[in-house]
Amino acid sequence: MTTDLGMPSLDATQLGGLDLVPAADSPQKAKDYTSDQEVRWCPGCGDYAVLAAVRAFLPTLSIRRENTVFVSGIGCSSRFPYYLDTYGMHSIHGRAPAIATGLAVSRPDLSVFVVTGDGDALSIGGNHLIHALRRNVNMTILLFNNRIYGLTKGQYSPTSEVGKVTKSTPVGSVDHPFDPVALALGADATFVGRAMDSDRKGLSAVLEAAARHRGAALVEIYQDCPIFNDGSFDVLRRPDDAEARVIPVRHGEPITFGTDGRWAVVRRGFGLDVAPTAEVAPEDVVVHDATDVGLAHALARLSGQDLGHAVFGVIRQVQRPTYDDLSRAQVQQAAAGGPADLRELVHGADTWTVRGGTVITEARP
Amino acid sequence: MASPVPPATAPQRRDRVVIRFAGDSGDGMQLTGDRFTAEAAAFGNDLATLPNYPAEIRAPHGTLAGVSSFQLHFADHDILTPGDRPDVLVAMNPAALRSNLGDLPAGGVLILDTDEFTPRNLAKVGYATSPLDDGSLDPYTVHRVAMTSLTVAALEPLGLGKKDAERSKNMFALGLLSWMYSRPTEGTQRWLREKFARRPEIAEANVVAFRTGHAYGETTEAFAVTYEVAPAVLPDGTYRQVSGNTALAYGLVAAARRAGLPLFLGSYPITPASDVLHELSRLKRFGVTTFQAEDEIAGIGAALGAAYGGALGVTTTSGPGLALKMEAVGLAVMTELPLLVVDVQRGGPSTGLPTKTEQADLLQAVFGRNGEAPVPVVAPSSPADAFDAAVDAARIALTYRTPVLLLSDGAIANGSEPWRVPEEDDLPDLRVEFATEPNTDDGRFLPYARDPETLARPWAVPGTPGLAHRIGGLEKADGTGDISYDPANHERMVRLRQAKVDGVAVPDLEVDDPDNDAPVLVLGWGSTAGPIGAAVRRLRTAGHRVARAHLRHLVPLPANTEAVLRSYRTVVVPEMNLGQLAFLLQGRFAVPVESETKVAGLPFGAAELAERLTPYVSKEQVPA
Missing domain, CATH: 3.40.50.970 (Thiamin diphosphate (ThDP)-binding fold, Pyr/PP domains)
Known part of the structure; x- marks a missing residue:
């Protein structure tokens, strides 16, 4: 017996991310998604919180567990697939988006997740990340950003701040960091979101929206490495510091933050700035529009490497036909032209026949 | 210069011919060669081709670096290589002549586009005097044809620009050669009309150029002789x-x-x-x-x-x-x-x-x-x-x-x-069965359980209920596929993976040794099959006893490889590298292997390889 790999016809622009994935027969629990493998991250690692959130949010998608696949690269976070009782591949450094692309193109009935880190996705695998995003392959990418290399024991990463002292930069890093959200927007990603590992509610909401998005969805997750970069996001966690820094955004709502919304995001020049809400006319408070790419770019630039501000939520979400849907549609369209004749293919236009020592040339019909 | 007198004599038979078209990389030599090949194929000749072109898409016009050539060997019998040296060289400019003339044997036919032999083009490739006039081409049968201007003149009624018209000169050359070798012409005309279906004026220009070249051969006394190469009688079948x-x-x-x-x-x-x-x-x-x-x-x-x-x-x-x-x-x-x-x-x-x-x-x-x-x-x-x-x-x-x-x-x-x-x-039946159910008595699924015969593991694709599992690049525990750093497990898995590949079923190495008494075996792999076959034929024709065999499978090697190697006093391995298969065989079987290598970016020629193999067979031929 073989598994049916049939490819249903579709109108790519009308579909949600999971619409071709078979629905679960019965309600599922986080426990159903928990594998028998012992979790081996360091105590206090932010990955635990993300794992718990993922195990809890997957059942809410109501899709069949066996149609869920997690593909990861290399790094601490890339151990993730082992801890979920779904299909999974722990692949090689940086290549998970490429592997997931082949899988997503061949199998529209799967919900494909990529788990990666700041080194895996932005350094060795930067090329695959930007191309998966621009192609808009139907996959959900969880980018764990702890701004350090953990598995290789503490070298700076492509998101580490300038001046960072690490094992490989004893007098401080001189590398300018990437902002993953800005990079994804630059690659024309159709879904870009950000969440904090410890913010279970916010993280789950962004992850669910990302999984239901048809196309490539990038979710940057700020996450602590307690061993090599402890407290790197503390300014976003401690209430006093977070007050004027953490900017949650919701599509259609004015962007205000802090206690009682005391801060507001306003336009300044071609970009955005933060001002006390009390000093701003209500109509001047920017209303978040996740379909406005200009706004998304400006929001991304509010977040600096010093974490002076950090925008969380769904920063961009637009519909664009996905690469995999279009690719499959081309194959289906070609197949609809009639049965493919292998004999006709291999014979080609001009043949001749040899029979019993005689050459018979054949005029083409 | 054109004469209305058709050739009086019937075409002369040739059993095989090697033609090389050479020109600038923008001259369409690959296309011309491909089309002549298609004509030869449609006619039922056996054939082999060797395209040879620069990596630059358009190297500077008229330079040696920009020369592109296409060699075609066609015959009335089975042939094995694209031919060592051309019988006919078509040179569309001085650069093509300069870089290819060395391969043309004395007496060979040389067809030149004289329009391109301008002082500037000659100087570009370092000709101090024009080979058209200085006697350097005396050893050859030279046909001087003003291909470019003849093409442009023939296309004048079509109202094409000069550049577009000049571009069709390769079809003039193809028409001329098609006439010389009594090739059917309908196929090429039909092909041109299809290829340029969207640009009928270009299709027409190419057809006219092709016909003009054909007619030029027919009506010019210089080309009084035509040749024909009969179809090759290959084993029964459709080709x-x-x-x-x-x-x-x-x-x-x-x-x-x-x-x-x-x-x-x-x-x-x-x-x-x-x-x-x-x-x-x-x-x-x-x-x-x-x-x-x-x-x-x-x-x-x-x-x-x-x-x-x-x-x-x-x-x-x-x-x-x-x-x-x-x-x-x-x-x-x-x-x-x-x-x-x-x-x-x-x-x-x-x-x-x-x-x-x-x-x-x-x-x-x-x-x-x-x-x-x-x-x-x-x-x-x-x-x-x-x-x-x-x-x-x-x-x-x-x-x-x-x-x-x-x-x-x-x-x-x-x-x-x-x-x-x-x-x-x-064709073989390659159907596979995906895993669909657990494979242990207690209802578990082991992704690294193995087929006892092939040692293959189950192929359980995502979407299969009950078989969810994780794979990856870390060492796998035998059976479960879980991550394992256990020393004994690693030892076992490394050996299992090796045993699986070693156990791949491949057919025995077949040896072609007509009298089963050859002292020398020539063993090859890959595209050297043609030159080795042709060289061995030459050696046998010269009276030498020589066996040959060809490896399709390099890993794993056929089970009888060592026995075959040991049954010959001398084993020679010709390769287009510095002896990689020879190295592999010696390392694997500790048998002496003679290595004959070439790394010129070109295949071995049949004569060249026969010459290099001669010392081995001559030495062995001496009575003991």
């Missing part, structure tokens, strides 16, 4: 002309069809492998998906992802690309998924000679990964054989759940020959 890249693409499609799987190609363009991507991208109706990846690594990554999902995953590349893919090949070894990795070898190292042929990736294919990472290696021996080799590589990948390296090369990829087209039913 077509095919290039190696096309045959390989068709083999992949046929294999996927026989396996009942969709075909997924992940590839990044690279010379000389890109034509496989081009060909497959046009075959979507066969359920073929082609993915032009962002780089070589993504090409194989996507192919592996598709294989994980249950497709026949393929990636195509050439040497430098293979180097980039090797980490992913290692992942396929570890995850034990079927995957085809096609390397159309070219001259190396590094960027090397992108458009020239070589066989120097053998050891990269066999060994070029970190760790003990055994991979079966299969090599086609000719353009047509690339079809069968692709089907066989797919058989191995699917049966044993392993990546397989298919080693073609530039000579196979771009060369063409007659192909006896197979019937679908004669």
